[in-house]
Amino acid sequence: MHPARSVIFFTTASGAGYGMMVWLAVLAALGLLPAELPFGMVAFGLAFVLIVAGLLSSTFHLGHPERAWRALSQWRSSWLSREGVAAIIAFVPLGLFALCWFLLDRQGDVAVAFGILGAETVMFGIVGAAMSLLTMFTTSMIYASLRTIPAWHNGWTVAGYLVLGPMNGAVVLALLTAAFGYVVAAVTMQLAAVVLLVIGLVVKAFYWRHLHTSAPVSTAGTATGLGHLGKVELTASPHDSDNYLLREMGFRIARKHATKLRRIAILLGFVVPILALAGAFLMFGGAMATILSLLAWITCQIGVTTERWLFFAEAKHVVTLYYGEQAV
Amino acid sequence: MTSLPETTAKKLGLVVDLDICVGCHACAVNCKEWNAAGKSAPLTDYDPYGKKPDGVWFNRIHTFETTDDAGQGQTVHFPRSCLHCEDAPCVTVCPTGASYKRTEDGIVLVNEDICIGCKLCSWACPYGAREYDEHAGVMKKCTLCVDKIYNINLPEESRVPACVSTCPAGARSFGDLGDPESEVSKLVAARGGYDLMPEQGTRPVNKYLPPRPKEHHKGQRGDDGKAPRMLPHSDDSTDGAGLIARWVDKILS
Numbered sequence: 229m230h231p232a233r234s235v236i237f238f239t240t241a242s243g244a245g246y247g248m249m250v251w252l253a254v255l256a257a258l259g260l261l262p263a264e265l266p267f268g269m270v271a272f273g274l275a276f277v278l279i280v281a282g283l284l285s286s287t288f289h290l291g292h293p294e295r296a297w298r299a300l301s302q303w304r305s306s307w308l309s310r311e312g313v314a315a316i317i318a319f320v321p322l323g324l325f326a327l328c329w330f331l332l333d334r335q336g337d338v339a340v341a342f343g344i345l346g347a348e349t350v351m352f353g354i355v356g357a358a359m360s361l362l363t364m365f366t367t368s369m370i371y372a373s374l375r376t377i378p379a380w381h382n383g384w385t386v387a388g389y390l391v392l393g394p395m396n397g398a399v400v401l402a403l404l405t406a407a408f409g410y411v412v413a414a415v416t417m418q419l420a421a422v423v424l425l426v427i428g429l430v431v432k433a434f435y436w437r438h439l440h441t442s443a444p445v446s447t448a449g450t451a452t453g454l455g456h457l458g459k460v461e462l463t464a465s466p467h468d469s470d471n472y473l474l475r476e477m478g479f480r481i482a483r484k485h486a487t488k489l490r491r492i493a494i495l496l497g498f499v500v501p502i503l504a505l506a507g508a509f510l511m512f513g514g515a516m517a518t519i520l521s522l523l524a525w526i527t528c529q530i531g532v533t534t535e536r537w538l539f540f541a542e543a544k545h546v547v548t549l550y551y552g553e554q555a556v
Numbered sequence: 557m558t559s560l561p562e563t564t565a566k567k568l569g570l571v572v573d574l575d576i577c578v579g580c581h582a583c584a585v586n587c588k589e590w591n592a593a594g595k596s597a598p599l600t601d602y603d604p605y606g607k608k609p610d611g612v613w614f615n616r617i618h619t620f621e622t623t624d625d626a627g628q629g630q631t632v633h634f635p636r637s638c639l640h641c642e643d644a645p646c647v648t649v650c651p652t653g654a655s656y657k658r659t660e661d662g663i664v665l666v667n668e669d670i671c672i673g674c675k676l677c678s679w680a681c682p683y684g685a686r687e688y689d690e691h692a693g694v695m696k697k698c699t700l701c702v703d704k705i706y707n708i709n710l711p712e713e714s715r716v717p718a719c720v721s722t723c724p725a726g727a728r729s730f731g732d733l734g735d736p737e738s739e740v741s742k743l744v745a746a747r748g749g750y751d752l753m754p755e756q757g758t759r760p761v762n763k764y765l766p767p768r769p770k771e772h773h774k775g776q777r778g779d780d781g782k783a784p785r786m787l788p789h790s791d792d793s794t795d796g797a798g799l800i801a802r803w804v805d806k807i808l809s
Contacts, residue, residue, distance in 0.1 A: 229679070291673020291693025298670050299651035302558045308676055309651035375645065375756055376682045446682070446753050448620075452634055453750045453764055454574075458624035463631070466584070466616035469608040470796055473684045476675065480793075485808040546753065547684035550618055550636060 229377065230479040231540035234289040239367060240396070240529075240536050242282025242315075243389065246360035247397020248275035249322055251417065253353030255401075260413045261329070261349075267408045271401065272326045279322075283315055307373050311366035318359035325352040364393045378445045378556060379543035384435035388539070391431050392532060395424035399501055399528045402508070403521040411513040418509040418521070422502055425528075429498040432535065436490065439542070444555035451549035462552045477545035489538050497531020500524070558650040560643065564662035567734030568700055569640050569761035570720065571743055575768045576727035577617075579633030583719035583728060584615035587637075587698075590718035594703045596668070600691045612687045614638065614698040615719055632767055635728070637719070638685035638698035639752065639760030640664050646677035646686060646697075655695075662734070662761055663702055668694045682756045705730075733761050 252271060255261040262268070287293045300316070302309040328349040368389035371380040398421035405414040448462075449455020501524035508517040508524070544556045591614060592599040601611035618634045640657075644664050647655045654671035657664045666677075666686075671694040678686040678695060686697045701717035704710065714721060720730045731740035740763075743749065749763035794805050 289674075291688070291695075292671070295652070295670060295672045298653070299672060299674070302651050302653050305559045305648040306651045306676075308649065308674065312651065370649075370676070373649070374680055376680060446755060450753050450755060451682075452620055452632070453752055453766065454620060454622050454632055457622035457630055457632075457767070458628075459622065461621050461623070462618060463621045464579075464619035466581075466613075466618055466636075467610075469610055471610055471616075472612070472678075472687045472690075475796070476678065476688070477684070485805070488808050545679070546682045546756070550616075550634075550684060 229540045229543045229545060230476050231537045232289050234285045236533065236536045236540070238282040238286035239389070240282075240532055241278045241285070243364060243367075243393030244396040244400055244529075244532075245275045245278030245280075245282060246318075246364055247394040248278070248400055249325075249360045249397070250357040250394050251398050251401045251420065253325065253350075253357035254420075255413060255416070256325075256329070256350050256353040258416070260410075260416055262405070262408065262410045262413060263329075264408070267404065267410070268326075268329055270408075271404050272329070274400070274404075275397075276322075276326070279315075307366055307369040311363065311370060314359065314363040314366045318356065318363050321352050321356035321359055325349060325356045328352055361390065361394075364389050375445075376546045377543050378442065378546075379439055380539075381445075382435075382438055382442070384431060384438050387431045388428075388435055391424060391428045392535070395421065395428045396528060396532055398424050399505070399525050402505055403518070403525045406508065406513075406518040406521040409513070414517065414521075415509055415512060418505045418517075421524070422505050422509065425498050425502045425505070429494065429502075432494070432498075446546045446549060447555045448549045448553065451546065461554075462550070465551060473547055474551060477547050478551060479541055483542060486538065486542055489534055493531050493535040493538060495531070496527040497535050498528075501528040501531075558647050558653050558655055560647055560657055561659040564642075564657070564659050564734065566661040566732045567640075567642070567761045568661045568663060568705070568731070569733045569740075569763070570637070570700075570717065571729040571731075571733075571740045571749060571763050571765060572635055573727045573729075573747070573765040574632050574634065575765060576725050577633040577635060578725050578727075579617055579619055580724065581617045582722050582724055583635055584613060584617055586718040586722035587615045588613055590701060590704060591699070594701070595699050596696050598692075599696065600689045602690065612689050612696050614685075614687070614696070616684070628770075630767065630770055635719075636683060636685075637762075638664060638700075639683055639758070639762040640698075640700060642759035642761060643757060645680040645682075645756075645758060649676045649680040651676070663700045664697070665699055665702065666695050666697055668692065668696075671695055682753050682758065683760075733763065 287296045290296060299309055299312045303313050368386040372385040375381050398417055402417040402421045405417050448460040452460055454460045504520040504524040508520040511517040546556045549556055588599055599612045603609055615635060615637045618636060620632045620634055622630045640662055644657055647657050652670050652672055654667045655677050673693045675688055686695050689696050705715050716730045720728045729740050729743060731738045733740055735741060744763045747765040749765050751760045794802050
């Protein structure tokens with residue numbers, strides 16, 4: 229499948245944004261959400277910017293972005309429509325979460341305040357976190373529901389989206405809490421991030437194993453119905469140059485480098501952040517912990533983007549069976 | 557509404573006889589001609605007279621070669637178009653309601669006035685029946701010549717899809733596959749008509765008739781009856797890739 233830049237940016241950016249919201253709610257529930265204005269502005273601000281920028285970029289690849297509102301109408305049958313509805317509904321509790329934090333929990337100019345936050349903040353936070361997870365689930369189901377792409381049509385696709393969003397969000401918050409010097413919140417987020425990075429690595433390992441071990445769903449024989457005549461091979465394509473189908477569904481470059489790109493995704497997306505954040509966790513605060521958290525965030529972002537690019541580029545569509553593939 | 561109808565009054569569709577098709581592409585050409593002026597007009601072409609002509613077509617004619625265990629080969633020309641599936645996945649994934657299946661005759665259509673061009677329907681279709689129009693920004697697909705088959709201004713014998721009326725070999729038939737007494741249904745029953753990729757669960761309306769068994773006479777035509785050598789299927793060209801993709805390819809190679 230062709231990896232459209234807008235969709236890669238959308239799924240990674242809004243995934244990280246929703247993931248941050250999940251962890252901000254967890255911090256609020258634990259009474260660890262810093263009440264200071266600068267941190268809140270940066271943390272909530274960044275989460276909202278990532279979510280909104282992601283959603284907006286997903287409309288850029290549309291042929292008619294001005295008609296995007298119509299996509300909210302078919303939630304009864306379409307996961308894409310459900311995603312749009314869930315994303316919009318999620319803004320209500322997430323907005324109230326941020327607003328409550330901002331209005332109700334001002335504790336004056338306390339330099340470092342880990343105040344017990346209001347019950348409303350925690351409640352809206354938890355509802356917002358649930359809606360964030362639901363939105364990520366609907367995103368994953370857009371891909372997992374497509375039987376034409378066996379690489380996506382499985383539970384590991386859903387697990388990947390549900391884990392990698394909160395994982396990425398935890399890595400971002402581990403950096404922000406460390407940078408603002410909230411040691412308890414920082415070590416909590418570093419621990420949470422390391423746990424999710426390990427789970428994320430396991431999920432992706434199982435995803436890739438599934439790709440290699442699962443039997444092909446369709447073959448050139450079933451696509452043409454000529455399988456009973458023996459081996460079926462394409463001798464003449466309908467057209468000499470590329471067409472829409474080959475550009476959109478016949479993307480090939482990644483498979484050549486799949487192993488190398490996977491190594492990059494595993495190393496930068498998971499292994500380096502795990503080591504860096506574990507190191508930061510052991511230091512319990514300090515400038516070095518912040519630097520390690522920054523390293524974790526930068527490498528994780530590159531790794532997750534590579535992973536998402538591979539998720540598209542590695543996935544084969546059954547229509548390629550009409551263009552020379554033997555089995556998908 | 558992109559939920560599929562429970563039943564349709566008719567199941568209009570095509571029957572393609574792979575034993576007859578000679579791979580002349582006339583169906584694709586006449587399809588293009590009719591539809592470039594009909595409901596889906598314009599059927600955009602990009603760079604039509606240039607080095608890499610490309611565009612939106614509803615019919616694509618492939619040629620396959622089969623080789624059995626004895627090495628005996630057979631050439632089969634294979635027209636590919638929308639199968640107007642009963643469980644059309646392209647319809648249910650549509651977020652806007654632009655993609656729909658008609659309750660009266662089962663034809664799957666796109667309402668181009670509300671299509672947002674998200675392309676998800678083309679991902680959901682196993683058969684590559686949907687082609688995106690870059691200029692119009694909407695998805696296009698075979699309409700079963702809905703503007704021809706009901707057109708009372710045409711003589712009755714012309715009220716069939718363009719691909720059917722033009723086929724010089726008579727390899728394509730049109731009719732109601734929901735009616736077991738129709739000519740097309742009888743043809744399917746007599747010749748063992750089958751579905752493409754039944755494992756995809758789409759329940760296509762269109763059926764394909766298999767090539768009749770061939771008798772191989774070894775050496776009679778000055779060859780051994782074996783399939784010709786296949787063209788190599790290369791998978792690592794970076795032609796047409798974007799700048800970043802080619803740059804990454806260069807670094808990783």
